[in-house]
Amino acid sequence: MVNYELSFWLALPAAAIVSGFFGFLLGTPVMRLKGDYLGIVTLGFGEIVRLIFVNWIDLTNGPMGIPAIPSPSVGGYTLTSNSDFYYLVLVITVVSVFIIRRIVQSGFGLNLLTVREDEIAAESIGIRPTRYKLLAFTIGALFAGVAGALFAVTAMFVSPDSFQYVESVNILAMVVLGGTGSIAGSVLGATILTVAPEILRFISDYRMILLGLVIVLMMVYKPSGFWGESKRKRNFFGKTGGYQDGNLTAGGSYGQVRGTGRG
Amino acid sequence: MEILRLEGVTVKFGGLVAVNKVDLHMDQGEILALIGPNGAGKTTLFNLLTGIYSPTSGTVFYKQQPVNKLKPYERVDLGIARTFQNIRLIKNMTVLENVLVAHKGCNSESVWRSMFLTSKTKQQRQNVVADCMEVLKIVGLDSKIDELAGNLPYGEQRLLEIARAMATKCRLLLLDEPAAGMNSQEKKQLVDVIRNLSKTYNVEILIIEHDIRMVMSIADRVVVLEHGEKIAEGIGPEVQNNPKVIKAYLGEDI
Ligand SMILES: Nc1ncnc2c1ncn2[C@@H]1O[C@H](COP(=O)(O)OP(=O)(O)OP(=O)(O)O)[C@@H](O)[C@H]1O
Ligand SMILES: [Mg+2]
Numbered sequence: 001m002v003n004y005e006l007s008f009w010l011a012l013p014a015a016a017i018v019s020g021f022f023g024f025l026l027g028t029p030v031m032r033l034k035g036d037y038l039g040i041v042t043l044g045f046g047e048i049v050r051l052i053f054v055n056w057i058d059l060t061n062g063p064m065g066i067p068a069i070p071s072p073s074v075g076g077y078t079l080t081s082n083s084d085f086y087y088l089v090l091v092i093t094v095v096s097v098f099i100i101r102r103i104v105q106s107g108f109g110l111n112l113l114t115v116r117e118d119e120i121a122a123e124s125i126g127i128r129p130t131r132y133k134l135l136a137f138t139i140g141a142l143f144a145g146v147a148g149a150l151f152a153v154t155a156m157f158v159s160p161d162s163f164q165y166v167e168s169v170n171i172l173a174m175v176v177l178g179g180t181g182s183i184a185g186s187v188l189g190a191t192i193l194t195v196a197p198e199i200l201r202f203i204s205d206y207r208m209i210l211l212g213l214v215i216v217l218m219m220v221y222k223p224s225g226f227w228g229e230s231k232r233k234r235n236f237f238g239k240t241g242g243y244q245d246g247n248l249t250a251g252g253s254y255g256q257v258r259g260t261g262r263g
Numbered sequence: 264m265e266i267l268r269l270e271g272v273t274v275k276f277g278g279l280v281a282v283n284k285v286d287l288h289m290d291q292g293e294i295l296a297l298i299g300p301n302g303a304g305k306t307t308l309f310n311l312l313t314g315i316y317s318p319t320s321g322t323v324f325y326k327q328q329p330v331n332k333l334k335p336y337e338r339v340d341l342g343i344a345r346t347f348q349n350i351r352l353i354k355n356m357t358v359l360e361n362v363l364v365a366h367k368g369c370n371s372e373s374v375w376r377s378m379f380l381t382s383k384t385k386q387q388r389q390n391v392v393a394d395c396m397e398v399l400k401i402v403g404l405d406s407k408i409d410e411l412a413g414n415l416p417y418g419e420q421r422l423l424e425i426a427r428a429m430a431t432k433c434r435l436l437l438l439d440e441p442a443a444g445m446n447s448q449e450k451k452q453l454v455d456v457i458r459n460l461s462k463t464y465n466v467e468i469l470i471i472e473h474d475i476r477m478v479m480s481i482a483d484r485v486v487v488l489e490h491g492e493k494i495a496e497g498i499g500p501e502v503q504n505n506p507k508v509i510k511a512y513l514g515e516d517i
Contacts, residue, residue, distance in 0.1 A: 099378055102377055102378050102380060103374060103377050103378060105377075106372055106376075106377030106380075107363070107364070107368075107369035107370055107371070107372030107377065107388075107391075108372055108373070108374050108377045109377070110356070110360055110363060110364040110369060110370070111364060111370050113353065113356060113364075114353055114356075114364050117353045117354075117355070117356075118351055118353060120315065120335075120351060121347075121351040121352070121353065123314075123315075123334070123335035123336050123339075124313055124315075124335050124336075124339065124344070124345055124347075124351075125339060125344070125364065125365035125370070125427060125428075125430075125431055126336045126339035126340060126365070126367065126370060126431055127336060127364070127370050128334075128336050135374065139374070231355070231411070232355065232356060232357050232360070232411065233357075233409060234357060234359075234408075234409040235357050235359045235360045235363060235392075235408070235409070237360065237363050237369060237388055237391070237392065238363075238385070238388035238389050238391065238392040239389065239392070240359070240392055240396065240408060
């Protein structure tokens with residue numbers, strides 16, 4: 001945007017695509033790793049990227065960072081005030097949540113869940129575990145790219161310091177605190193970890209210790225987080241039509257497809 | 264027509280020979296029972312057929328085509344599906360979801376289609392659901408679609424695994440001790456389900472089962488394994504009176 005006077009509305013998808021692409025590249029070799037090891041590799045990769053940003057002066061201006069990132073404009077109106085940016089972020093968040101919900105509540109989402117729970121079972125019903133792990137990784141990176149683009153225009157300045165290791169940890173803590181496997185949980189966790197340090201400003205130096213304590217207690221006593229994955233009550237893939245309580249009611253899609261003469 | 268053929272298939276785990284030079288064949292429409300004492304190599308043979316293990320030597324042919332190198336999910340595409348001795352349902356998914364996710368129309372849905380969710384996609388989903396409901400009806404679980412799989416009693420979990428395997432539209436169905444943990448009432452229902460699948464849906468069924476009465480009542484042919492070797496093969500009574508088989512089972516109620 002700075003060098004090429006690219007519109008924010010082009011830079012945003014570009015950021016998503018570039019991030020997604022690197023997620024894919026990184027994901028390809030590391031998909032064999034599981035759990036903690038996978039986490040360590042991704043954190044390590046984050047550090048590598050940061051160091052590259054520090055040293056690749058031509059592209060990133062090194063530790064000095066990129067100043068004066070222009071503000072996005074909507075139909076000729078350039079966003080300036082805090083509330084302008086609030087609405088920008090809100091709209092993009094709502095759209096993202098909508099898209100992620102669609103992705104989760106689909107055949108694709110069921111595949112991801114199956115692979116997470118039992119890879120052998122997944123393979124034996126025709127699902128390729130590595131493919132779906134890689135796609136999940138790529139989609140995650142894509143949305144991280146969107147977040148990065150938003151961060152850049154809101155802060156109007158980015159430098160390698162903006163992407164310290166603690167940022168990754170912070171984002172991870174949001175998910176753990178809010179609840180894994182749940183969109184609402186992630187939103188809640190992000191809200192808590194953004195608002196809490198502000199509210200707790202009066203105990204300044206101790207607030208981080210307090211937050212650390214809360215997270216540790218959470219992991220011990222309620223590992224599912226404040227709003228973790230909910231018990232599934234019914235499938236969300238498709239309606240079962242007039243099929244309720246085991247009785248076929250007239251006009252149900254099941255009856256029609258079966259050709260039982262009810263359609 | 265021959266649907267499955269094993270030629271001199273051996274599986275070794277280090278020094279242990281779990282399956283030893285086994286020859287086997289299955290014809291179209293057949294229900295074949297695989298029996299043998301504990302540790303005989305029956306489950307290992309299933310893992311071999313589904314691609315979880317590959318043979319140390321020998322070749323597996325499915326519809327005349329060697330499948331040794333194919334991955335489990337590739338074999339599903341060819342029409343091989345299975346159930347597990349130690350049930351492997353997704354316990355925190357609903358009964359219907361467990362079946363849906365095995366259906367090609369569901370598990371091959373692309374991210375794009377999921378994201379844009381056009382009315383065409385919705386209609387396709389509707390058809391997939393109807394398809395899966397039909398399979399659930401065969402096993403008698405159509406009234407429990409919204410229950411979590413993990414909350415079903417044992418016998419019903421086994422039936423659900425059969426429904427899940429069927430949802431892949433398989434041609435060859437491998438059942439690993441489907442009656443384990445069932446009472447006689449449930450076993451009767453299971454026998455009906457298996458017969459129905461074989462007749463109505465034309466699937467070939469290879470079944471591992473310890474209940475010899477059940478084996479005799481549904482199997483067209485029986486193969487006996489012991490210590491990884493095939494020690495007998497034939498129609499029920501032939502095998503039952505085979506001295507080798509009696510010896511292998513000595514102490515067990517045959
Ligand atoms: N992954 C493995 N690694 C090492 N040994 C194995 C493995 N899988 C099976 N075995 C061994 O191979 C032999 C055959 O096991 P298998 O599970 O095939 O027997 P089975 O006939 O299914 O017995 P059961 O009736 O108890 O289910 C056993 O001795 C078992 O311990
Ligand atoms: Mg076994």
